[in-house]
Amino acid sequence: MSKILLIYKSRTGFTQKYAEMIAKNIQCDIYPFSELRKVSLSNYDTIVFGSRVHAGIIDSFSKVKKIAKDSNLKLVLFATGATTNESIEIIEGVWKSNLSPEELQSVPHFYMQSGMNYEKMGFMDRTIMKLMSKMIEKNADSSGDSSKDQMAITMSHDISSEEYIKPLVEYVKGM
């Protein structure tokens, strides 16, 4: 049986919530990314890493990738974002820009839609989001069809669900 370390990085709570739901369904030890340094990696053979998509980049994935490689651990990735699960092309784009062609084959990766939490966001993130909202508003004024995008990023909302952990949980159970 594989010994699994589940590491999550979460700023506004969505990824943490998903990580905790996953940890209830698989046998693993769970730690926030900030405590990864304290963990004895030799006790494990697999890292499941969860993080947010932040302006197209999976936060801290490159660091965890290196740690997994250096410690010879199998890596499983999940990413959370405000993009809906149905936006398959956008999600494919995220994978392609964060994983090399070789990693796309070797690192199992799962996307879980989450939402947006302005109340828990840091100052910088809130400022970036306000700018992006204004841009989308402008585009909506000229094209009239961006109302869904606007909804998705201009206000706090939660579109997460325990349903979305299932593919990852099934995968890990079958390892």
Ligand SMILES: Cc1cc2nc3c(=O)[nH]c(=O)nc-3n(C[C@H](O)[C@H](O)[C@H](O)COP(=O)(O)O)c2cc1C
């Ligand atoms: C500045 C900023 C940029 C974001 N960029 C994206 C993005 O490119 N794609 C996406 O799907 N979600 C994006 N989001 C939404 C977050 O990924 C989403 O809220 C995530 O689940 C937050 O995770 P956390 O609550 O664990 O920190 C962004 C949020 C912020 C604040």
